[in-house]
Amino acid sequence: MRGLIVPGLAFSTALTGAAVVRSADDAPDVQKLLADLKGSELEVRRDAAYALARLEPGPADAEILKELIAVISDSDEQVRAEALRGIALRGPAAAEHVPALIGNLDQRDQQRRYRTAYALGSIGPAALPELQQALENSSANIRAGAAEALGWMGPAASPAIAGLAQALSDSQGSVLTAAAGALGQIGPAAEEALAGAVMNRSASTRQAVLQALSQFSASRESTLEILKCAAGHMEPETRAAALGALARSSLPRGELAPLVAAALADPESAVQDQGITALLKLGDAAPKVLPTLEQMLTSGESRTRRSAAFALGALGSRAEPAIPALIASLRDSEEDDDALTSAIARIGSGAVPVLLAAAEEGEISQEKLAKSLTGMGPAATDGLMRALAHESPSVRAVAVRGLVGLGNVPAATVELIGDRLNDPEPVVRIAAARSLALVGRRAADYRPQLMAATSDADPGVRAAAIAALLDSGAEGEELQQALRGALQDPDLVVREGAVRALTSSPAVAEKLSDVLTLALADENAGIRSAAAEALGTLGAAASGSVPALTAALADADSRVRMRSAEALGRIGSAAAEAAPALMSQLTAPENEVVRAAVEALGALGAAASHSAGELAKFLNHPDSDMRVAAVRALGGVSPKDEATAELVRAGLADDDWQVRTATMQMLARIGAPARASVPEILKLLGSEQDRDAAREALKEIDEVDESALPVLLEALRSEERGAKFYAVFYLRKLGPAAREALPELKQMDREAGNNNRLKDALKQAITAIESPEAEAADASSP
Numbered sequence: 001m002r003g004l005i006v007p008g009l010a011f012s013t014a015l016t017g018a019a020v021v022r023s024a025d026d027a028p029d030v031q032k033l034l035a036d037l038k039g040s041e042l043e044v045r046r047d048a049a050y051a052l053a054r055l056e057p058g059p060a061d062a063e064i065l066k067e068l069i070a071v072i073s074d075s076d077e078q079v080r081a082e083a084l085r086g087i088a089l090r091g092p093a094a095a096e097h098v099p100a101l102i103g104n105l106d107q108r109d110q111q112r113r114y115r116t117a118y119a120l121g122s123i124g125p126a127a128l129p130e131l132q133q134a135l136e137n138s139s140a141n142i143r144a145g146a147a148e149a150l151g152w153m154g155p156a157a158s159p160a161i162a163g164l165a166q167a168l169s170d171s172q173g174s175v176l177t178a179a180a181g182a183l184g185q186i187g188p189a190a191e192e193a194l195a196g197a198v199m200n201r202s203a204s205t206r207q208a209v210l211q212a213l214s215q216f217s218a219s220r221e222s223t224l225e226i227l228k229c230a231a232g233h234m235e236p237e238t239r240a241a242a243l244g245a246l247a248r249s250s251l252p253r254g255e256l257a258p259l260v261a262a263a264l265a266d267p268e269s270a271v272q273d274q275g276i277t278a279l280l281k282l283g284d285a286a287p288k289v290l291p292t293l294e295q296m297l298t299s300g301e302s303r304t305r306r307s308a309a310f311a312l313g314a315l316g317s318r319a320e321p322a323i324p325a326l327i328a329s330l331r332d333s334e335e336d337d338d339a340l341t342s343a344i345a346r347i348g349s350g351a352v353p354v355l356l357a358a359a360e361e362g363e364i365s366q367e368k369l370a371k372s373l374t375g376m377g378p379a380a381t382d383g384l385m386r387a388l389a390h391e392s393p394s395v396r397a398v399a400v401r402g403l404v405g406l407g408n409v410p411a412a413t414v415e416l417i418g419d420r421l422n423d424p425e426p427v428v429r430i431a432a433a434r435s436l437a438l439v440g441r442r443a444a445d446y447r448p449q450l451m452a453a454t455s456d457a458d459p460g461v462r463a464a465a466i467a468a469l470l471d472s473g474a475e476g477e478e479l480q481q482a483l484r485g486a487l488q489d490p491d492l493v494v495r496e497g498a499v500r501a502l503t504s505s506p507a508v509a510e511k512l513s514d515v516l517t518l519a520l521a522d523e524n525a526g527i528r529s530a531a532a533e534a535l536g537t538l539g540a541a542a543s544g545s546v547p548a549l550t551a552a553l554a555d556a557d558s559r560v561r562m563r564s565a566e567a568l569g570r571i572g573s574a575a576a577e578a579a580p581a582l583m584s585q586l587t588a589p590e591n592e593v594v595r596a597a598v599e600a601l602g603a604l605g606a607a608a609s610h611s612a613g614e615l616a617k618f619l620n621h622p623d624s625d626m627r628v629a630a631v632r633a634l635g636g637v638s639p640k641d642e643a644t645a646e647l648v649r650a651g652l653a654d655d656d657w658q659v660r661t662a663t664m665q666m667l668a669r670i671g672a673p674a675r676a677s678v679p680e681i682l683k684l685l686g687s688e689q690d691r692d693a694a695r696e697a698l699k700e701i702d703e704v705d706e707s708a709l710p711v712l713l714e715a716l717r718s719e720e721r722g723a724k725f726y727a728v729f730y731l732r733k734l735g736p737a738a739r740e741a742l743p744e745l746k747q748m749d750r751e752a753g754n755n756n757r758l759k760d761a762l763k764q765a766i767t768a769i770e771s772p773e774a775e776a777a778d779a780s781s782p
Helices: 030-037 042-053 061-070 077-103 110-134 140-167 173-186 188-195 203-213 221-230 236-248 253-264 269-279 283-296 302-332 337-347 349-361 366-374 377-387 393-404 411-422 426-453 459-471 477-487 492-503 506-511 513-519 525-536 539-552 558-587 591-620 624-637 642-653 657-670 672-684 691-701 706-716 721-751 756-770
Strands: none
Touching: 030 042, 030 061, 042 061, 042 077, 061 077, 077 110, 077 140, 110 140, 140 173, 140 188, 173 188, 173 203, 188 203, 188 221, 203 221, 203 236, 221 236, 236 253, 236 269, 253 269, 253 283, 253 302, 269 302, 283 302, 302 337, 302 349, 337 349, 337 366, 349 366, 349 377, 349 393, 366 377, 366 393, 377 393, 393 411, 393 426, 411 426, 426 459, 426 477, 459 477, 459 492, 477 492, 477 506, 477 513, 492 506, 492 513, 492 525, 506 513, 513 525, 513 539, 525 539, 525 558, 539 558, 558 591, 591 624, 591 642, 624 642, 624 657, 642 657, 642 672, 657 672, 657 691, 672 691, 672 706, 672 721, 691 721, 706 721, 721 756
């Protein structure tokens, strides 16, 4: 029905204007398409159905419809779907085929029934008599499909209202749901029938009927009274659905407001959610529910607080009276910050004075306040500019942070922020340095001041200045000296800021690798971990740090060990001496450390070949990520031979597609020695998840054993075009050993039609099998 969304089925809207208008010169050969639709080659039939479904309706419609109707029960889903699409496109012209289409409704496959119902609905009033009769069919699938088809007709199906109303009492849920939906699509003419079923004893009927009433604006006084009664029903699903219908109805907004307030205060989340949706339809009556929303902000339930914040934000400036309650919630919140700051921002500039007052009180962090201010955009600019001169340091700091978050910061504003580096209060200088970091290279003019700030008495200022210098594009010896000093600063905050900044600046980090190496012995585990991460960004350029990183594998902190292992892996073969230490981490209690060690050993390559036996043990690990890491690591440390291929081959049958993919990628790198895996890989061509990796592996392996012949013959008979093609290719590789396949290959050659690529491959295979010497003439991959 219109508005009904079924995953994977939403082709109905695409039918509007879907016909392909062609000029006389490029008009398709209809007769050829009809002949192809009857053919035996699956892809040819699919292409024909696709083309016919998109032809502009015209004189050949009768013949086209006859053939499309013939394949609506085809064994292939794509052919069926395209046939029904083409029938729906021709609408009333398909009236004589209504009985066949109704018969096609009798199946459990929801997709087929949906598409068939749409085609019937597209035929219009000409299908009404038989669809009304089908509502009484003994098959529930036909009854449900008929109701869906009537729904697709919309108001034109009004003559079927009585039959659909009767179907609301059907014993099958699918039928009553479809009937209710159809009545909803018919619209106001069906209001009385729907309203009479709202208080049905069946919960499923109530839900379906209320959902249908929400599809149009109910206006009858009796209906509105029934809906208001249902809004107080004991079942939360009924309360929520009734409110949805009322929000769409003609009920005066002033009468809807108390119902919305009750829904917002409802203990059930489904009712609360519907209350928020209805709230947006209140218009000028919305302020009446503000007290309820303010009360919700004090709830002990995080979800309720977030829902209230979202609702207030959606009301925009109409929610200004609730700003103090939002600020109070922001002050007390530990987990709803994003919802609250977003709500305050959406209310607009009216919240600026209250936010700045909260900054002066100092009970809410600068980050929270600045996020609310920046979310307002330019509307907050004037208030923030005035706040730069406020007597409270906290207010000035929040103003600086707020201004830089407004988006396209003008040069004059950057200058005002830069001037605050000289503020007497550290909190403002920190805010200024952090804000300059956010404007990046536009802060280049303030590098001298930022350089001076790296020696500030306050450690927070020093740390922020270091980050700002890097983000502003500073470079050269002076910057290196500042960073060198920061990495050895007595204050933890400064050291941590410097080492983390270098993680994102490999070019600078390389020149300071000696200090980063020293930082691996820092008293703080966070800094040791960050130093290892920063060294890892250097790759082979950090080879001088290998001894220190190897020693760090014995660190008491698991994060340090994990980052050190990762860094050694990025250094690669130059870290060969670390192999024994990495192997010692394969028994670590932390999975993330073990995985990092596995990956690092793989990156060491042949230098870690002695670890292959231990790595192979992880091929059966319960964690699929670990199995993937093991496959890839073995690919790095093991020779590209049959033994290695056999070792990982079991991964082709893994439940996790990522493991299968990693296995096929490794077998592809091994190439011809992995020929014994070809049968399993061929079978994976039928899986959408595996197909690409399987094709690549088959191309690279490029050889096959005679033992694969049964699987190749099976693939030859497959409807999957890729499997069939690779079967032909590998049968050619087998040559005379594949004589058993000759009859089928020759039959395929006779039926290949205009598929020149397949015909060429078939001829080469037949020639290779019958004439071994011809095989050598063309042994190229597909």
